[in-house]
Amino acid sequence: MKWRVVDVEFDDPYMNMAVEEAIPLAVSRGLAPSTLRFWRNDNTIVIGRFQCAALEVNFHACREFRVSVVRRFTGGGAVYHDWGNLNYALSIRREEAARDLMEGFKLLGEAVSCGLRKAFGIDAKFVPINDLQIGGRKVSGMAGAIFKNALFLHGCILVNSDLAILGRVLNVPKEKLAEKKVTSAVKRVITVCEAAGRVVNVEEVKRAIRLGVEEAFGVELVDGELTAEERRLAEELYKGKYCSPEWSLGPCKFCSMKNRDLKIFEELTFKRRGAR
Amino acid sequence: MKHVDFVYRALGGKTIRVCIDAEGSTAKKIVFTGDFFMDPGEALDELNAMFEETSLGREEAKRRVKEFFASRKEISLLGAAPEDFVEALDKAFQQLEN
Numbered sequence: 001m002k003w004r005v006v007d008v009e010f011d012d013p014y015m016n017m018a019v020e021e022a023i024p025l026a027v028s029r030g031l032a033p034s035t036l037r038f039w040r041n042d043n044t045i046v047i048g049r050f051q052c053a054a055l056e057v058n059f060h061a062c063r064e065f066r067v068s069v070v071r072r073f074t075g076g077g078a079v080y081h082d083w084g085n086l087n088y089a090l091s092i093r094r095e096e097a098a099r100d101l102m103e104g105f106k107l108l109g110e111a112v113s114c115g116l117r118k119a120f121g122i123d124a125k126f127v128p129i130n131d132l133q134i135g136g137r138k139v140s141g142m143a144g145a146i147f148k149n150a151l152f153l154h155g156c157i158l159v160n161s162d163l164a165i166l167g168r169v170l171n172v173p174k175e176k177l178a179e180k181k182v183t184s185a186v187k188r189v190i191t192v193c194e195a196a197g198r199v200v201n202v203e204e205v206k207r208a209i210r211l212g213v214e215e216a217f218g219v220e221l222v223d224g225e226l227t228a229e230e231r232r233l234a235e236e237l238y239k240g241k242y243c244s245p246e247w248s249l250g251p252c253k254f255c256s257m258k259n260r261d262l263k264i265f266e267e268l269t270f271k272r273r274g275a276r
Numbered sequence: 277m278k279h280v281d282f283v284y285r286a287l288g289g290k291t292i293r294v295c296i297d298a299e300g301s302t303a304k305k306i307v308f309t310g311d312f313f314m315d316p317g318e319a320l321d322e323l324n325a326m327f328e329e330t331s332l333g334r335e336e337a338k339r340r341v342k343e344f345f346a347s348r349k350e351i352s353l354l355g356a357a358p359e360d361f362v363e364a365l366d367k368a369f370q371q372l373e374n
Binding site: 048250 | 285291308311313317354355
């Protein structure tokens with residue numbers, strides 16, 4: 001069985017997220033084959049679908065470090081993206097897919113761990129529900145969503161991200177840190193470079209993930225491009241959904257803090273939209 | 277108006293946050309957010325819409341959350357359970373009343 005690989009990224013994080021949703025929509029509608037996508041964002045916080053930006057994000061630090069905020073269409077927690085973070089996303093036709101998200105996380109998590117072990121000799125492990133850890137520290141988190149005829153799974157992996165900025169822009173609840181027995185988000189994570197003890201570039205990690213996916217899913221990955229329909233869907237989602245503060249700031253319509261943060265959000269959004 | 281943001285760690289490993297705007301111990305607005313997984317995704321918007329403009333005490337609010345999940349069997353959750361939403365709400369009210 002052949003699956004497509006697309007390596008497509010934009011300077012604009014809102015377009016990146018629009019493409020992220022357009023691909024599984026096309027796969028679910030039978031307009032594209034099962035697909036593995038690689039991409040990166042520069043300086044962006046991506047919050048989970050069910051999260052409130054005002055609670056999870058330090059907007060003043062975002063202004064200081066010019067970090068954009070975008071809300072994704074999948075659940076899970078907030079993550080920080082920069083060029084040292086690689087995103088991988090699998091859109092799989094339902095007949096070729098795991099039965100549910102939990103099974104999907106396990107399959108993809110083990111595929112990526114296996115690739116990392118083989119390529120860099122590091123002891124990466126899938127830890128339920130949706131983490132990949134090395135020595136008890138998180139190197140990658142996954143999220144996903146179920147479409148009518150497709151299962152969508154994606155994750156981000158810290159290759160050589162700037163962890164100092166990550167620690168400043170994310171508001172991780174102290175209750176979560178206490179449960180993980182750490183005092184800050186930075187102490188809970190590790191990069192591939194740190195684990196491997198050498199400089200690892202993003203292209204090496206892509207190759208490792210490709211091999212892991214081919215082996216775990218028993219497929220052949222073939223390089224491809226986005227279709228015209230996927231590009232059209234992405235444009236539609238970009239304009240109608242991801243650029244709007246109503247979507248990106250979260251599901252809480254009345255939140256008084258939302259208005260406080262709106263000005264900074266718009267300032268950061270307009271800057272990035274201009275970068276396309 | 278008093279505001280509470282309560283962070284609850286579910287047994288399934290994920291976080292539920294409950295924000296309540298209240299007058300005394302009566303909730304005027306309640307919002308659930310968090311890092312759990314829910315399918316369909318729109319279900320959380322529907323749950324929150326029930327509490328956008330409201331005037332509810334602790335027990336009635338909990339009853340409505342229980343009723344919501346009981347009537348929507350197609351909702352699937354990962355990392356949290358319907359009972360966690362009820363428990364998180366209970367604890368948020370507790371914080372409000374202290």
